Amino acid sequence: MSELHFPWLEASVLIALIGAIWVGRVRDPFIASRHSLFFNVLVLVTTVGAWIDYEFINPVGTPPHEAQDLWNPLTELVGREIFVIDPLSAPLLSLVALLYFLVSLTTLRTKIRRFSFAWTLVSEAILLATFSCEDPWLIIALLAAGTVPPFLELRARSQNTGVYVKHMTLFVAMLVIGRLFVEWEGVDKRVHSLWAIIPLLIAVFIRSGIAPFHCWMSDLFDRATFGTSLLVAMPLVGAYATIRLVMPIAPDWVMRTIGLLSLMTTVYAAGIALVQTDARRFFCYLFLSYSALVLVGLEAVTPVSLTGALCVWLSVSVSLGGFGLTLRALEARRGRLSLTHFQGLYNHTPALAVLFLITGLASVGFPGTFGFIGTEMLVDGAVEAYPFVGVAVVIASALNGIAVVHAYFRLFTGTHHASLVSLGIGARERFAVITLTALIFIGGLLPQYNVVSRQRAADRILRARATTAGAHAFLEEEGAPEKK
Amino acid sequence: MFDRELAFRALGLLVVGAPVGLFATLGLASLLRNRPLSERAIARCVQSAILTGLIASIAMLASMLVWDDTQVPIEMGSWVHVRNFHFVFKFEFDRLSVPFVILTYLLCGTIAAFANRYMHRERGFNRFFVLLSLFVVGMVTTSLAGTIETLFTGWELVGLSSALLVAFFHERPAPASNGLHVWIVYRVSDAALLLASIALHHMTGEGDFDKFLTGEWPNGAALIQPYQALFVGLLLLVAAMGKSAMVPFSGWLPRAMEGPTPSSAVFYGALSVHLGAFLLLRFSPIIHQSLILRIIIIMVGVGTAIFATFAGDVQTDIKSALSFASMSQVGLIFAEIGIGFQYLALVHILGHGCLRTLQFLRAPTLLYDYRTMEDAIGERLPRFSGAWLGSATDSARIWYYRLALERGYLDAYLKELFVRPFLSFLRQCDSLELRWTRWLSGPDASVPHPSETSPTLEELL
Numbered sequence: 026m027s028e029l030h031f032p033w034l035e036a037s038v039l040i041a042l043i044g045a046i047w048v049g050r051v052r053d054p055f056i057a058s059r060h061s062l063f064f065n066v067l068v069l070v071t072t073v074g075a076w077i078d079y080e081f082i083n084p085v086g087t088p089p090h091e092a093q094d095l096w097n098p099l100t101e102l103v104g105r106e107i108f109v110i111d112p113l114s115a116p117l118l119s120l121v122a123l124l125y126f127l128v129s130l131t132t133l134r135t136k137i138r139r140f141s142f143a144w145t146l147v148s149e150a151i152l153l154a155t156f157s158c159e160d161p162w163l164i165i166a167l168l169a170a171g172t173v174p175p176f177l178e179l180r181a182r183s184q185n186t187g188v189y190v191k192h193m194t195l196f197v198a199m200l201v202i203g204r205l206f207v208e209w210e211g212v213d214k215r216v217h218s219l220w221a222i223i224p225l226l227i228a229v230f231i232r233s234g235i236a237p238f239h240c241w242m243s244d245l246f247d248r249a250t251f252g253t254s255l256l257v258a259m260p261l262v263g264a265y266a267t268i269r270l271v272m273p274i275a276p277d278w279v280m281r282t283i284g285l286l287s288l289m290t291t292v293y294a295a296g297i298a299l300v301q302t303d304a305r306r307f308f309c310y311l312f313l314s315y316s317a318l319v320l321v322g323l324e325a326v327t328p329v330s331l332t333g334a335l336c337v338w339l340s341v342s343v344s345l346g347g348f349g350l351t352l353r354a355l356e357a358r359r360g361r362l363s364l365t366h367f368q369g370l371y372n373h374t375p376a377l378a379v380l381f382l383i384t385g386l387a388s389v390g391f392p393g394t395f396g397f398i399g400t401e402m403l404v405d406g407a408v409e410a411y412p413f414v415g416v417a418v419v420i421a422s423a424l425n426g427i428a429v430v431h432a433y434f435r436l437f438t439g440t441h442h443a444s445l446v447s448l449g450i451g452a453r454e455r456f457a458v459i460t461l462t463a464l465i466f467i468g469g470l471l472p473q474y475n476v477v478s479r480q481r482a483a484d485r486i487l488r489a490r491a492t493t494a495g496a497h498a499f500l501e502e503e504g505a506p507e508k509k
Numbered sequence: 510m511f512d513r514e515l516a517f518r519a520l521g522l523l524v525v526g527a528p529v530g531l532f533a534t535l536g537l538a539s540l541l542r543n544r545p546l547s548e549r550a551i552a553r554c555v556q557s558a559i560l561t562g563l564i565a566s567i568a569m570l571a572s573m574l575v576w577d578d579t580q581v582p583i584e585m586g587s588w589v590h591v592r593n594f595h596f597v598f599k600f601e602f603d604r605l606s607v608p609f610v611i612l613t614y615l616l617c618g619t620i621a622a623f624a625n626r627y628m629h630r631e632r633g634f635n636r637f638f639v640l641l642s643l644f645v646v647g648m649v650t651t652s653l654a655g656t657i658e659t660l661f662t663g664w665e666l667v668g669l670s671s672a673l674l675v676a677f678f679h680e681r682p683a684p685a686s687n688g689l690h691v692w693i694v695y696r697v698s699d700a701a702l703l704l705a706s707i708a709l710h711h712m713t714g715e716g717d718f719d720k721f722l723t724g725e726w727p728n729g730a731a732l733i734q735p736y737q738a739l740f741v742g743l744l745l746l747v748a749a750m751g752k753s754a755m756v757p758f759s760g761w762l763p764r765a766m767e768g769p770t771p772s773s774a775v776f777y778g779a780l781s782v783h784l785g786a787f788l789l790l791r792f793s794p795i796i797h798q799s800l801i802l803r804i805i806i807i808m809v810g811v812g813t814a815i816f817a818t819f820a821g822d823v824q825t826d827i828k829s830a831l832s833f834a835s836m837s838q839v840g841l842i843f844a845e846i847g848i849g850f851q852y853l854a855l856v857h858i859l860g861h862g863c864l865r866t867l868q869f870l871r872a873p874t875l876l877y878d879y880r881t882m883e884d885a886i887g888e889r890l891p892r893f894s895g896a897w898l899g900s901a902t903d904s905a906r907i908w909y910y911r912l913a914l915e916r917g918y919l920d921a922y923l924k925e926l927f928v929r930p931f932l933s934f935l936r937q938c939d940s941l942e943l944r945w946t947r948w949l950s951g952p953d954a955s956v957p958h959p960s961e962t963s964p965t966l967e968e969l970l
Binding site: 369371376391392397405408414419441462480 | 587592700
């Protein structure tokens, strides 16, 4: 295994953990916020460093393989590989760090006392470790650990934790049971029994918010702070668990089941988003619709659909991340936002209105934005396997587009909003959303690099499923004529 | 030595690049600066970009005539090129696209010059021109598209700019609800076009027009079977009906008049409303593969023309009357396409677009014009009223009048038959979810957000 030029991965996790301890000791929330930002920037720099370093030692055109940290102190310590970076995780690590940085950056003074920066850094460390890790048991342990910070926040806010705890307990239990059966049946066995597959399947459905296991997500958006909810949802940890824990051992029928339920969730959540009267719940269902779409692409296990799914993964995180930050900025000014009547905020915050529209439309794959090519590829590849996928995705996309513009009209138009205080966008918020908007347009107008990078990741995932039917399709398609 | 290919390429880039540059300039200036550009700066940017595009497109036409080239494809390179998938941005200059793009530049330039004065000191001056430039990008991209994906890109941009301009006066609820209505119909239309694109990909493996449509427009042929042509053609027809306000999607056109007059003129009188007809013209080789499809198109066109004439007669404001007049003409254009008169349909689009723009621009001064004419002829202008109803009873006349005034109750039927049951079903699902979540939360769980169950989307529609 090749080595990076610096222990980037371990450094990023360690910085986040040290930051959490440091910030946890600061009593003044405003000072804690500034210190937290410093650590967020450091983590962002190390993850971007890891990505650049990985691309440097694995340039496009060479077969993609994983790399580990220089010196590898953790491996030396425990005696086996812990943190590795591969084409799938390289951009995801930077994405996670960017999202955490932007969420911390845009936490307004009015909300600083309600947002725990120390726990946010802890969850960032856990998430980075999860995305840097390929060992199944360690991933399960980290996924389980990742459920704790949101729980503590709910408790701290005196919110009911019933729905969250029940779902997360089931999630962790199913992961452990499924993996135990996999180990018991032998890790080298290619296709495992239902006893191993079903629990793992339920676990990834819960974490991905696939219907009917999605209610915890809307409940979390209702009860936790918007920032925490965004950070729990956006990096699509469920899709990562699917790739690492389910795809390598799942037979085709399992992948089809994932695909079918995900497809139903995509359409169903798009429909439910349309009738929401609360902006947070609307956002949650919009997110559920697109996170399910990623799983639809994973299920088709063709190179094109898988590449499309991985592109959509990034685009959803970036565009819905920006969309969420915009909504959060609005909420910080107006409190919980209702979609039952016009709010007329355009004249007070024209920049937020424009950014709301750009990020919202980007999330539904509007042409010229990050999500467009990914969605095209996903549908194109999936239709080859199942023609009805195209119809369902198009319906979901149409419904989501209507829901986004409906929310825009409700929040920004329809009346004259009188306010004595300025509701204009702040410098930090402008920086955050413009950064994500720039990514949306750069990814949309210059998609080649991103698509090539995701294709390498897709190739690696498909090779891991070497003996399944999907891999046969992959091998067949490697020699297939090019499609336009 | 003079390189013809290079000249075509340069001109093509100018035609496509001018509006893109304009939109980027105005859009970035709005986003990054705290204050938008001055009215004078915006006017200069718009004038120079549209003039550049217009001159380049006329030069392209002249070059094609001089060198006797009837089809000039210009590839902008591979947007995405990976194994098994590649996405090309390609533009096609031919007998259909060049006249349409010249019409676009001509009318948008006229409207921009008019709007400089009409919108003077209007609060949304900058927003209007940003959206107008986005519209021009969409129109030029759609007109010149050489692949169905490129066409879809432009199609969506036109839809978005149209919906936002309908809601331009956004401090009142009516423009916002009308904007949403337009957007919903456009999304249905977009969905149909996207499905047609997927179906074509699935059938032919290609998205380039010149791969599944052989020969030069309008004499080309489609390389698909008649039953496939019927399926794809029906999807294209739905897309075209939505964009061109054909029955039963016609309800959005009079609602779209809520926007400022310049945008009504250029969008719903001249260009956007013809985009559906343009789509059918572009895919006319597919349409001519299926007789059933042609008959359906003729029926849709004639039916819409009759309906629009019927409803337009009783409209009480000039913009609505003009919108129904547009609808009836576009219906006739559909019928011409169905019959197979492609050139006639193209000429009809060009003529109708110019005439209707003029009428819309004169609409705000209609009463003044009437008075001037009456002063000139020295008597009242004659009034025409439904001669064909002369023999009908009073109750029948009232019944017809009400039916026409309510536009055949088409919107109400669509709302009752489709929208309300669909949303009602979704609300029931949402309500079930909430109950399930509350049950999981336990008996002491508080409701986390105000429970508001009043219908919202229907109100807007």
